[in-house]
Every structure is written in structure tokens, then in C-alpha cells.
Amino acid sequence: MTIIKFYRKNNNYVALECSGHTGYAEYNKDVLCATISGIVQSCVIGLTDVVKINPKIIKDNKRGYIKFELPNSIEQDKLKSSQVLLNTVFLSLKDLCKGYSQYISMEVIDNEN
Numbered sequence: 026m027t028i029i030k031f032y033r034k035n036n037n038y039v040a041l042e043c044s045g046h047t048g049y050a051e052y053n054k055d056v057l058c059a060t061i062s063g064i065v066q067s068c069v070i071g072l073t074d075v076v077k078i079n080p081k082i083i084k085d086n087k088r089g090y091i092k093f094e095l096p097n098s099i100e101q102d103k104l105k106s107s108q109v110l111l112n113t114v115f116l117s118l119k120d121l122c123k124g125y126s127q128y129i130s131m132e133v134i135d136n137e138n
Contacts, residue, residue: 027061027089029118029131031111037104038111039136041065042092047128057128058089060121068114069093076106 027047032040043065049057072080072093080093095107115133122129 026127027058027129029061029122029129031115031131031133032094033133033135037108038095038115040092040094041068041111041114042090044088044090046089047125049125049128057121057125061118061129064114064117064121065091068110071110072107076103076110078103078107 027043027045030042031038032042043061046052047055047057047061049055069080069082069091072078072095078096078099080095082091082093084091095104099107118129118131122131
């Protein structure tokens with residue numbers, strides 16, 4: 026199962042973590058895993074190449090793990106643009122989760138500190 030966690034602070038998404046393979050199909054043939062990976066990687070590309078921010082990224086492809094976090098200090102316009110991307114990713118993954126809940130779990134963790 027793939028476990029997806031969105032981290033939110035002050036009503037803004039500040040990090041995304043995905044871990045585990047879905048188990049929908051065998052390794053390297055799992056279209057559901059590939060879909061999740063494509064959505065998440067597109068967001069990272071959008072953040073780095075379009076919004077021009079440098080998120081902290083931790084990846085381990087073998088175990089199916091990625092986590093990225095927005096910088097602690099970020100300009101307001103870049104924060105706003107990052108939220109468009111992260112909200113789009115959230116809605117895309119939420120929709121996938123509805124159809125494949127036996128393979129994907131998703132939660133939002135609020136951290137107001």
C-alpha cells in the first residue's frame with residue numbers, strides 16, 4: 026500500500042510524503058504506482074523549474090519513498106504559486122484514492138506550530 030501524507034501549516038501545504046508501493050501489480054509493471062509517481066514528480070518539477078523554489082527532497086526509489094518540503098522562509102508570491110501546485114496534486118491523489126482505496130491511503134497532518 027502507498028501511504029500519502031500532506032503536511033499543512035497555517036492552511037498551506039508545506040510538505041508531501043509518499044511511501045510504499047501500491048501492490049496493484051508486480052514491481053515495474055504497476056501503473057497505479059507509476060501514476061502516483063508521475064503526479065508527485067510533476068509537482069516537484071513545477072516547484073523547482075516553474076515556481077523557482079528549492080524544496081528539500083528525500084527519495085528512495087527502491088522502497089518507493091519520496092518526501093519534499095517547502096523552504097521555511099518563502100516569498101508570498103512563490104508560496105501562493107506552490108499552493109496551486111500542491112492543491113492540484115492533493116485533488117488528483119484524492120481522486121485516485123477514491124477509486125483505489127485498497128492500494129492507497131491518504132491523510133492531511135496539520136501542524137500549526
